[in-house]
Amino acid sequence: MPANAPRRKPGRRGRLPFWTALLWLSPALVLIAGVVAYPVVELVKASLGTYSITGLRTGSAGLGNFAKVLHHPDLGTVLRNTAEWVVLVVAITIVLSLGLAQFLSKQFFGRRVVRWAIIVPWAASLVITARLFTLLFDFYHGLIDRVLVALHVLPHPVDFLGDDHWTMPSMIVVGVFVSLPFTCYVLLAGLAAIPDDVYEAARIDGARPWQLYRQVTLPLLRPALLVASVLNIIYVFNSFPIVYTLNDRNPGFRHDTSITFMYKLAFKSAEHSVGMSAAAGVFNVLGILVVVLAYLKLVSWREAVR
């Protein structure tokens, strides 16, 4: 170390002077201030104001916006939808990705093509993907109904996006579809990081394939699983385009998650209130923070990433 910093006085080994350190850190600090701190300050400021429908701030609201959000008649529905959406999309994605990643980690003819194919949904814009699915799900012209009816899976066509029983499941299908690539590749990287000699040792000890998977692969995959599920929880929770696009034909808040709820409060519903929407935004940030922390605690993440 001292060799790399010849000018530094002896006795202050390994510590830069405060101002020098600040200088080196400043780009990161400016970025954090601009991208993280500033929006949060503005969000909180907006949540404390009263706004006209035009967007003009007309005064202070105190905590009124927060109270209005908490008393919103559809809040319960929205929270239930959010929980359903996040839990099911993340859980199904992880389970499917485990299988897919396992499959893709094997050598087989055309593996490269399959790996590329799985990246595609990731590369496409979410809005375009969601739009595409509205066409596929369409009651009159959609391919999905046509195929399922032809295969006798369904006795008659289903209005996937208009029938209240089917709207959420349809959205979840699309949510899983777009979450798979990322998750799959995180797990694939995790699998590649497991050394072969561990398997060899286990096999010599007489482990059967299923035992091998349960007792060697899964525990060693834990860090990757943790990263995949935490990031997925955040992405899926914050996913706006899918829920908004697939649900845009439905009136009210029946199938909204907290993110689209927030957007509709600001621009689409009769509330049309920037302040209320900002208050909902504050709740969203706090909510996801609590969920992530609780999840990390639950899986005792300190051990997992050790």
Add this chain to the structure above:
Amino acid sequence: MALKRTALLGGAMAALVGLAGCGGGTGSSSSGGNGGNGGKQVSSIKLVAAEYSADHTKAFWDQFAKTYKQKYGIDLNVQIISWDDIAQQSTTMVQNNNAPDILNINYYSSYAKDNLLYSADDVLPSSVQSDLLDSFKISGTFNDKLYGFPDLSSARALFYNKTLFQRAGISAPPTNWNDFEADAKKITALGGGVVGYAEPLGPEEAQAEFSIWTFNNGGTWQDDSGHWTINSDRNVQTLQFLKKLAVTDKVTQNNPGKTNRTDGAFPLFENNKAGMIVGFGPLSAQLDKDKKVNYGIAPMPYQNVSGPQTYGVTDYLDAFKKPGNQQAVKDFYELYYQPDQVNTWIKSEGFLPVTKSGLQVFSSDAALKVYIDTLPNIHLTPNQDPTWDKVLLAVQQQIGAAVAPNGDPKKVLDTLQQTAQAGG
């Protein structure tokens, strides 16, 4: 491993706070100046305009900006925004104290109420004021002053599929509601996935679909003195009729309360799958381009009123008060309402005029006759009431629920009436 832990937590924090930025935007204290003539004159103004069509809107405004610059020596910066985003973006602009000088959008009275706009006395040449059609003048007047300067208009009428009518043995389009219902049943009975009537009551433009039906039943949103009449008997009867078509008669497409116009109802009519639909100019343009449908346009069927009523839509060019921009804004309107400007544009977009002089120009067009005849008596939504800007959103988000199998038209309209009376 503290480092890994911090990195994971840091990444998580950054990802979720990213959302915070999208949520609220910023909150500036006030917007717009007091305007007026005082101080320095601006050398450029900004127009934010809605995109009516990808082909014509930008082309028109670019050419307009060039002419404007030549004539007045002031730069006109044009920003075109899609209809999906313009309400959101203009709200954010005002919120950030960054309003344009002129905004082309479908409402104005909330801005006028917030004292952000010039009135006609400030910026609209008197020759233009007297040329505007009366119905648009009324809908553009807030607190006895004209603030909503209409840019163009459209009117709706009943489109019917002549081929399907012939196959069902119907000789002429229906003129009253009983015939309408009977014809819709006959067309639905043709089978093959054909529906009698495509009924879009989804959030996109539910107010339009409901308006045209209830106007043709003697219903209104407000009475003449500006009191809300949303749950009037006529309106309830109208919504019950629309529910009956969907639920009892089953002559509409599936889930009409969850069908939007452009991506739900129009495609049915464009593919010969719907016998009737309420349409307007741009739909004709599309149908004429595709040449797949043999269609006719007729006045709406009506009951309880003396003749067919037309529902019209107009959008506005709102003039924002900003220091030193009054003369430049005034010049803008002087040029916009020149017949060769406004009429050329309206024609290219397939809409209808808003001026008496424009009406004369367009009346020679046979294809537009069905609309033009009704234009002077057109019914509009109560745009002059700032409360409407919120009621409109409530209508879009709620009225569709009334035509579901378990929907309750009376209850939905009662709720909307309460919303309106509470000020939105």
